[in-house]
Amino acid sequence: MMELKQIEKSFSAGEVSEQVLKGVTLTIESGKLTALTGVSGSGKSTLLSIAAGLQSTTSGSVLFDGRDLTSLDQEELRALRAGSFGFVFQSSHLVPFLTAAEQLELMLKTSGRKLSKKAAAAEISRVLTRVGMEHRRNAYPDTMSGGEKQRIAIARALIHQPKIVFADEPTASLDSKRSHDIMKLLKDITTDTGTAVLMVTHDEEMLGYADRVVEMRDGLIG
Amino acid sequence: MNLAWKEMKKNKLKFFILGSIVFLVSLLTFVISGLANGLSEDNASLIRNMPEGQFLMSSDAEETYSMSVIDPGLRDQVISEHGGYAMSLQMGFLTDDEDRQTGVTFVHSGDHQVSNGRIILDESLQKDYQTGDHLTHEQSGTTFTVAGFVPQAKFSHAPSAFLSADDAEQITRTKASQLIFVPGSDELSVSGLTAFSKSEFLNTIPSYNAEQLSLNMIVWFLIAISGMLFGIFFYMMNVQKIGLYGILKGLGVKTRDLFRMMWTQLIIITLIALTASLSIGFSLNAVSPGDLPYLLAPATAFQLSAVFTLVGFFGATLSGVQIKRIEPLQAIRQGEV
Ligand SMILES: Nc1ncnc2c1ncn2[C@@H]1O[C@H](COP(=O)(O)OP(=O)(O)O)[C@@H](O)[C@H]1O
Ligand SMILES: [Mg+2]
Numbered sequence: 092m093m094e095l096k097q098i099e100k101s102f103s104a105g106e107v108s109e110q111v112l113k114g115v116t117l118t119i120e121s122g123k124l125t126a127l128t129g130v131s132g133s134g135k136s137t138l139l140s141i142a143a144g145l146q147s148t149t150s151g152s153v154l155f156d157g158r159d160l161t162s163l164d165q166e167e168l169r170a171l172r173a174g175s176f177g178f179v180f181q182s183s184h185l186v187p188f189l190t191a192a193e194q195l196e197l198m199l200k201t202s203g204r205k206l207s208k209k210a211a212a213a214e215i216s217r218v219l220t221r222v223g224m225e226h227r228r229n230a231y232p233d234t235m236s237g238g239e240k241q242r243i244a245i246a247r248a249l250i251h252q253p254k255i256v257f258a259d260e261p262t263a264s265l266d267s268k269r270s271h272d273i274m275k276l277l278k279d280i281t282t283d284t285g286t287a288v289l290m291v292t293h294d295e296e297m298l299g300y301a302d303r304v305v306e307m308r309d310g311l312i313g
Numbered sequence: 314m315n316l317a318w319k320e321m322k323k324n325k326l327k328f329f330i331l332g333s334i335v336f337l338v339s340l341l342t343f344v345i346s347g348l349a350n351g352l353s354e355d356n357a358s359l360i361r362n363m364p365e366g367q368f369l370m371s372s373d374a375e376e377t378y379s380m381s382v383i384d385p386g387l388r389d390q391v392i393s394e395h396g397g398y399a400m401s402l403q404m405g406f407l408t409d410d411e412d413r414q415t416g417v418t419f420v421h422s423g424d425h426q427v428s429n430g431r432i433i434l435d436e437s438l439q440k441d442y443q444t445g446d447h448l449t450h451e452q453s454g455t456t457f458t459v460a461g462f463v464p465q466a467k468f469s470h471a472p473s474a475f476l477s478a479d480d481a482e483q484i485t486r487t488k489a490s491q492l493i494f495v496p497g498s499d500e501l502s503v504s505g506l507t508a509f510s511k512s513e514f515l516n517t518i519p520s521y522n523a524e525q526l527s528l529n530m531i532v533w534f535l536i537a538i539s540g541m542l543f544g545i546f547f548y549m550m551n552v553q554k555i556g557l558y559g560i561l562k563g564l565g566v567k568t569r570d571l572f573r574m575m576w577t578q579l580i581i582i583t584l585i586a587l588t589a590s591l592s593i594g595f596s597l598n599a600v601s602p603g604d605l606p607y608l609l610a611p612a613t614a615f616q617l618s619a620v621f622t623l624v625g626f627f628g629a630t631l632s633g634v635q636i637k638r639i640e641p642l643q644a645i646r647q648g649e650v
Contacts, residue, residue, distance in 0.1 A: 136646075140642055140645075145563060145641050145642050145645070146642055169562070169565050169567065170565065171565075172563065172564065172565040173564065173565025173566070174565070176565075178563060178564060180560075180645055184556075184557075184560040184644075184645070186316075186557060186561070187323070187557070188319055188320040188322075188323035188324060189316075189319055193319065197316070197566075198564060201564060201565050201566050202565065231323065247564075259645075
């Protein structure tokens with residue numbers, strides 16, 4: 092599905108340069124939940140954002156769908172993210188002035204996936220039901236609990252049927268019970284839809300849901 | 314789905330405040346502009362409502378019509394050559410039977426034929442006098458009979474009183490004329506005389522110039538302020554939303570669509586606010602009391618509206634560079650601890 096090859100990434104502040112990734116090679120497979128773990132500062136988020144086309148590499152390549160992301164321009168990366176990737180962040184980052192259903196509608200439109208009005212409405216209902224939020228379809232984020240927001244964020248990450256969902260610590264702001272609910276959801280999605288999930292977590296409890304656990308240590312995969 | 318509209322619906326108060334500010338500033342601008350126009354109409358409607366043309370005065374008058382002296386010989390020669398007619402203006406007083414004095418501008422003008430011993434007054438005097446009344450110019454001891462009224466004939470904030478040539482000679486104590494008016498836009502050149510276009514001539518009237526300059530300055534200040542207000546308001550709203558913009562860009566929303574959202578909001582607010590302030594501005598035309606000169610001209614009002622919209626557009630767009638600048642990753646990381 093996606094191949095990360097010899098990814099290196101350095102950040103330089105003035106004279107000082109810090110190498111955060113030192114040649115990471117990783118394959119992300121469809122229908123599988125891959126968990127990236129490791130201590131804070133080990134480069135997990137950096138690797139995830141490079142894979143998601145949100146950040147450039149210093150060297151190495153990111154192969155996806157026969158293309159190398161490192162050679163695409165900003166507009167091509169945008170189109171790729173909109174059409175093929177889904178995102179779940181630590182904080183849900185929902186649009187404050189849109190209802191649950193409208194969040195999905197916006198993402199559906201952004202992805203360019205062409206659906207009739209009726210089909211789009213049906214699809215939105217289906218995905219909201221999938222995350223157990225259909226009854227909250229007209230709710231605004233400021234009336235939702237943290238767990239509910241994260242469910243809507245997951246629904247938004249799925250509505251356009253992306254090939255890969257990137258999730259950076261999606262349960263970090265939730266209590267244990269809600270974290271397990273969210274993890275079950277992510278796990279089920281990979282089996283049901285064949286979508287690949289690349290997830291960052293440093294919560295040991297959540298690793299049980301992963302098909303594969305990759306530990307990052309010192310800028311390398313251990 | 315319309316993001317712009319959705320946001321306005323959810324944050325009604327915020328956008329209502331912005332709209333109210335635009336409404337108030339534009340209303341103030343229209344009112345001042347109406348006053349400027351009304352005042353200039355009150356000052357010099359006699360001249361403003363003449364056709365385009367050239368005003369000739371003697372070159373040694375230093376652009377002051379009251380100092381201009383055009384000898385009858387030269388006057389008759391210019392008029393026979395170029396057409397047009399002579400004009401003289403002099404401030405003075407008329408006294409009625411009950412010894413009440415009214416300040417007027419005595420006007421002899423070739424396009425207002427009046428017989429000797431009669432005067433035609435500006436319609437603003439209709440409330441005090443009627444046709445057939447007798448009014449006296451005390452310095453010369455001449456008594457006139459009111460022969461009628463004409464609209465929009467004020468000069469130097471005083472109603473005009475049109476006289477015959479002979480009577481004007483009595484009052485001004487000279488056979489010479491102050492001005493020759495020649496209709497048409499061709500620049501005239503007659504030796505010893507200086508030609509002014511209508512607007513140039515209006516600006517030689519000292520009070521006219523002073524009034525218009527200060528009021529127009531206020532109008533332009535208000536427009537500049539409104540531009541800044543737009544800029545600042547959208548800047549603040551954009552700063553609040555910058556994280557959201559970053560996230561949306563991360564999800565793949567086009568920067569262009571985010572700008573379009575801002576522009577749509579700007580246009581909706583401006584349209585509503587301007588519609589409200591224009592309708593109030595125009596309705597003041599009907600209700601403004603007679604002694605408060607207010608006249609909002611439609612052409613000016615719509616020009617100002619266009620300027621408002623443009624200035625708002627630039628203010629908002631300038632503040633929108635942040636939208637272009639925000640990196641998705643930056644916004645995503647801001648949510649983390
Ligand atoms: N934009 C950046 N500029 C400078 N340093 C960065 C930047 N992003 C990440 N880093 C550094 O890279 C290292 C790894 O960060 P990150 O990938 O966020 O780690 P993790 O997600 O595993 O906690 C950290 O030391 C962090 O300070
Ligand atoms: Mg991280």
